[in-house]
Amino acid sequence: MESKAIIAEGLTKRFGAFTAVDHISFDVSGGEIFGFLGANGAGKTTAMRMLCGLSRPSEGRAAVAGHDVGRASERVKRSIGYMSQRFSLYEDLTVGENLRLFGGIYGMKDAEIARKSDEMLARLGFAAERRTRVGELPLGWKQKLAFSVAIFHEPKVVFLDEPTGGVDPATRRRFWELIYDAAERGITVFVTTHYMDEAEYCDRVSVMVDGRIEALDAPRALRARLGAETMDDVFRLLARKASRSSD
Amino acid sequence: MAIIQAEHLTKRYKRTVALDDLNFAVEQGELYGIIGPDGAGKTTLMRILATLLKPDAGTARMAELDVVNDYKAIRDIIGYMPGRFALYQDLTVEENLRFFASVFGTTVEENYHLVADIYRHIEPFKKRRAGRLSGGMKQKLALCCALIHKPRVLLLDEPTTGIDPVSRHELWDMLARLRQEGISVVATTPYMDEAARCDRIALMLGGRFMDVDTPQGIAARYPGHIWAVRADGMRRLAADLRSFGGTASAFSFGDAYHVTPAEGTAPGELRRHLEARGHTHISIEETQPTVEDCFMWLAKKTEDGK
Amino acid sequence: MKQFASFVVKEFTQVLRDGRTLFILLAIPIIQVLVLGYAIITEVNNAEIAVFDPSRDDETQAIKERFAASRYFDIARELTQSADIDAVFRSGNISMVVVFADGFAEGLKDGSGASVQLVADGTDPNRAAILTGYARGVLASWQAERMQTAGVPLRIGVDTHMLYNPQGKSAYNFVPGVLGLVLMLICTMMTSIAIVREKETGSMELLLASPMKPLCIILAKITPYFLLSVVNLLTVLAIAVFVMDVPVRGSLGWLFAASALFIVVALALGLLISSVVNSQMNAMLVSGLGMMMPILFFSGLLFPVESIPDALQWISYIIPARWFIDIARKIMIEGTGVEHFAKELGIIALMAAVLLAVAIKKFKVRLE
Numbered sequence: 001m002e003s004k005a006i007i008a009e010g011l012t013k014r015f016g017a018f019t020a021v022d023h024i025s026f027d028v029s030g031g032e033i034f035g036f037l038g039a040n041g042a043g044k045t046t047a048m049r050m051l052c053g054l055s056r057p058s059e060g061r062a063a064v065a066g067h068d069v070g071r072a073s074e075r076v077k078r079s080i081g082y083m084s085q086r087f088s089l090y091e092d093l094t095v096g097e098n099l100r101l102f103g104g105i106y107g108m109k110d111a112e113i114a115r116k117s118d119e120m121l122a123r124l125g126f127a128a129e130r131r132t133r134v135g136e137l138p139l140g141w142k143q144k145l146a147f148s149v150a151i152f153h154e155p156k157v158v159f160l161d162e163p164t165g166g167v168d169p170a171t172r173r174r175f176w177e178l179i180y181d182a183a184e185r186g187i188t189v190f191v192t193t194h195y196m197d198e199a200e201y202c203d204r205v206s207v208m209v210d211g212r213i214e215a216l217d218a219p220r221a222l223r224a225r226l227g228a229e230t231m232d233d234v235f236r237l238l239a240r241k242a243s244r245s246s247d
Numbered sequence: 248m249a250i251i252q253a254e255h256l257t258k259r260y261k262r263t264v265a266l267d268d269l270n271f272a273v274e275q276g277e278l279y280g281i282i283g284p285d286g287a288g289k290t291t292l293m294r295i296l297a298t299l300l301k302p303d304a305g306t307a308r309m310a311e312l313d314v315v316n317d318y319k320a321i322r323d324i325i326g327y328m329p330g331r332f333a334l335y336q337d338l339t340v341e342e343n344l345r346f347f348a349s350v351f352g353t354t355v356e357e358n359y360h361l362v363a364d365i366y367r368h369i370e371p372f373k374k375r376r377a378g379r380l381s382g383g384m385k386q387k388l389a390l391c392c393a394l395i396h397k398p399r400v401l402l403l404d405e406p407t408t409g410i411d412p413v414s415r416h417e418l419w420d421m422l423a424r425l426r427q428e429g430i431s432v433v434a435t436t437p438y439m440d441e442a443a444r445c446d447r448i449a450l451m452l453g454g455r456f457m458d459v460d461t462p463q464g465i466a467a468r469y470p471g472h473i474w475a476v477r478a479d480g481m482r483r484l485a486a487d488l489r490s491f492g493g494t495a496s497a498f499s500f501g502d503a504y505h506v507t508p509a510e511g512t513a514p515g516e517l518r519r520h521l522e523a524r525g526h527t528h529i530s531i532e533e534t535q536p537t538v539e540d541c542f543m544w545l546a547k548k549t550e551d552g553k
Numbered sequence: 554m555k556q557f558a559s560f561v562v563k564e565f566t567q568v569l570r571d572g573r574t575l576f577i578l579l580a581i582p583i584i585q586v587l588v589l590g591y592a593i594i595t596e597v598n599n600a601e602i603a604v605f606d607p608s609r610d611d612e613t614q615a616i617k618e619r620f621a622a623s624r625y626f627d628i629a630r631e632l633t634q635s636a637d638i639d640a641v642f643r644s645g646n647i648s649m650v651v652v653f654a655d656g657f658a659e660g661l662k663d664g665s666g667a668s669v670q671l672v673a674d675g676t677d678p679n680r681a682a683i684l685t686g687y688a689r690g691v692l693a694s695w696q697a698e699r700m701q702t703a704g705v706p707l708r709i710g711v712d713t714h715m716l717y718n719p720q721g722k723s724a725y726n727f728v729p730g731v732l733g734l735v736l737m738l739i740c741t742m743m744t745s746i747a748i749v750r751e752k753e754t755g756s757m758e759l760l761l762a763s764p765m766k767p768l769c770i771i772l773a774k775i776t777p778y779f780l781l782s783v784v785n786l787l788t789v790l791a792i793a794v795f796v797m798d799v800p801v802r803g804s805l806g807w808l809f810a811a812s813a814l815f816i817v818v819a820l821a822l823g824l825l826i827s828s829v830v831n832s833q834m835n836a837m838l839v840s841g842l843g844m845m846m847p848i849l850f851f852s853g854l855l856f857p858v859e860s861i862p863d864a865l866q867w868i869s870y871i872i873p874a875r876w877f878i879d880i881a882r883k884i885m886i887e888g889t890g891v892e893h894f895a896k897e898l899g900i901i902a903l904m905a906a907v908l909l910a911v912a913i914k915k916f917k918v919r920l921e
Contacts, residue, residue: 039411041381166285166437170543180482200501239413297762299920327762333755349559350763
């Protein structure tokens with residue numbers, strides 16, 4: 001059907017008289033790391049919910065991994081992974097139990113779960129922690145594990161909602177190396193962040209202002225176009241135009 | 248004169264040590280930043296200073312008052328903003344501000360000049376319930392509520408976490424102006440780039456301050472040089488930078504890699520190493536260490552020292 | 554004082570703004586009274602009764618036929634000795650025994666009077682009251698007809714005896730019970746939830762770090778719920794009196810005084826709960842189950858306290874609602890004066906003082 005991992009065409013969400021997401025159009029290629037930036041209240045969360053099949057668009061359409069988010073939301077959910085800073089893993093279950101649970105949720109076979117668990121824990125260097133409760137792990141480990149769980153079932157697209165909030169700088173960078181690995185394997189990464197240096201690590205970024213996409217390009221091109229030195233400046237130049245500051 | 252003086256401050260939770268024999272002083276009228284990731288002990292420290300927790304050992308004094316014994320007197324002179332949004336979500340912006348003014352035995356009118364500058368941003372939404380404000384607006388309202396009684400010391404626990412860069416800049420601008428009013432401000436943050444906005448910063452990890460100084464002072468202590476390295480195909484660059492024998496450390500920093508070369512390594516050697524691996528458009532320039540570079544170096548030193 | 558006033562205003566604003574809470578606060582008590590009230594007063598049809606008739610004359614025979622013909626009663630057993638009365642109740646099914654006096658017909662004729670005793674199962678006072686009421690009706694109509702044929706006044710003495718519930722508590726028993734239940738539930742649950750919510754959302758952290766005195770926080774927090782409880786007290790009483798015709802025979806003033814004390818006990822319990830639990834869910838569970846179950850079991854609401862085994866009776870002594878329900882019952886149903894419930898009132902006052910002191914002492918001035 002579609003060769004692009006994500007396609008949005010005039011995607012709109014209204015809540016009563018309020019238009020949270022206002023006709024946004026963009027596409028993301030397979031294996032691309034796509035940064036989704038925007039001020040608080042610009043409509044990022046609402047847009048992301050629609051793309052994950054959790055909320056029906058009021059207007060326009062979007063396809064994720066070839067499935068329409070409005071009509072085939074169940075198929076969309078099966079082909080994506082999701083991780084947020086707030087919730088990802090069950091803290092009172094062990095690492096192994098979490099893997100079995102999430103593998104099961106996505107309909108993976110036991111043998112496959114076992115094989116992939118071994119592989120993944122070895123790659124992360126967590127093999128010794130299989131029986132450790134997730135709640136006892138340091139934050140940086142939890143985040144890496146949460147990301148690995150989000151892509152455990154080899155989704156076509158993974159959505160990351162502020163995945164690195166609060167972690168120390170070195171761990172944050174190691175986390176991004178995991179993101180690169182996933183992208184290398186062909187997984188499309190859709191990520192939001194408040195760390196502007198991380199925007200620089202994306203192939204392309206979009207900046208949302210007042211429900212619309214104000215700019216979309218490679219970080220380097222955006223900086224050049226706006227005559228800005230850093231992505232932080234880019235963001236501020238664009239977001240300053242915002243007229244609404246609340247959602 | 249130090250407005251806050253902490254000596255041997257220690258706090259444990261079961262197995263973890265949240266604060267490990269902390270000693271520091273905050274000067275009167277200073278904007279003091281405590282910078283560190285989640286779990287560094289920032290919130291525990293702020294709660295002890297706000298008289299909400301007792302230390303297991305050590306003392307902390309604020310304006311010559313002890314945080315344990317004189318907690319009532321301290322509560323009169325501090326403004327405290329907890330890490331998560333703690334105002335009443337079901338009350339409006341205006342109702343929240345009036346309520347907290349009266350909690351501190353004052354009125355909004357009396358100290359309006361203090362918050363006017365910040366309140367201006369949220370005033371258009373004053374009839375809106377606090378729970379329906381965006382993240383940045385919530386923090387501005389919380390700051391207003393913490394300020395409305397003209398505290399001598401303002402304690403802000405992660406005021407900028409989870410809010411967008413524009414609001415973050417605005418909040419720091421506001422804090423800078425408060426310092427001019429003579430209010431001492433202690434703020435914590437996980438964002439290293441905010442360090443530059445403080446008079447002095449403490450880099451915190453594992454319940455300890457790894458270093459305390461002005462941002463410039465901390466950067467000046469970085470041992471050695473930093474090269475900003477760029478090339479086409481940045482993702483491929485990381486592995487090749489690390490395979491280079493003369494690299495002490497290499498971390499991504501926005502659009503470049505910050506490479507700390509081992510002593511006596513010349514930029515030309517690195518360029519040749521990269522060229523041999525097929526990199527093009529290589530640029531290697533000497534750059535100033537940032538607070539984040541220092542944090543990672545200090546963190547590694549601490550870890551190696553264990 | 555300004556602090557206190559604005560805190561109370563804030564609390565009311567929050568309560569009024571939250572439709573769900575307001576509904577729980579105001580509608581639930583009304584629903585409880587109505588449901589419990591009407592569920593208990595049920596119509597009785599074909600109740601199985603027994604008869605003990607040592608007299609065995611024409612008159613008693615006629616009365617028995619009347620009972621048998623009534624749609625309310627079925628004579629299931631005829632007893633041969635008075636000692637069987639107790640046993641027949643224990644065997645179940647039988648809800649009333651009609652006991653004729655020896656020499657019933659003679660007493661009727663010589664004018665000295667004949668007597669009938671209605672023995673009912675007092676463990677269900679509502680049903681017992683209804684049955685004896687019907688039985689009196691059967692006897693009265695027979696007496697009226699019999700007088701017309703005899704042409705002379707006939708005297709029948711009817712004596713009602715409640716077995717297992719000798720004081721013969723009436724069908725209105727549930728009203729004081731529901732009053733106790735409602736006040737306890739609303740005050741305790743709402744207070745604990747309201748305080749724990751401040752902990753959960755983090756606003757308590759702000760209040761503690763402010764110069765507001767803990768006592769001021771506590772008082773400001775419980776004042777709105779005290780006032781709402783008074784509103785509840787009034788609505789429940791109004792429904793009881795005007796809708797369900799429950800009398801208030803004694804002093805209304807003392808009833809309010811006792812209720813006020815009991816509300817303070819409930820508020821203090823709510824405070825105590827809020828200092829040990831950390832989530833609204835737990836506050837609800839502890840105050841809901843922890844407070845309601847004992848009240849239902851031990852306060853005489855479901856069954857008379859007298860019929861509870863001794864060991865459990867001791868437990869009932871520490872349950873404030875038990876004492877309050879006793880007082881309310883004495884004032885409303887029995888219409889007794891203060892001298893008859895001074896002890897209970899004293900106990901509640903003591904509980905209020907102790908619980909409030911402990912709750913204030915336990916209130917944490919820090920986060921740990």
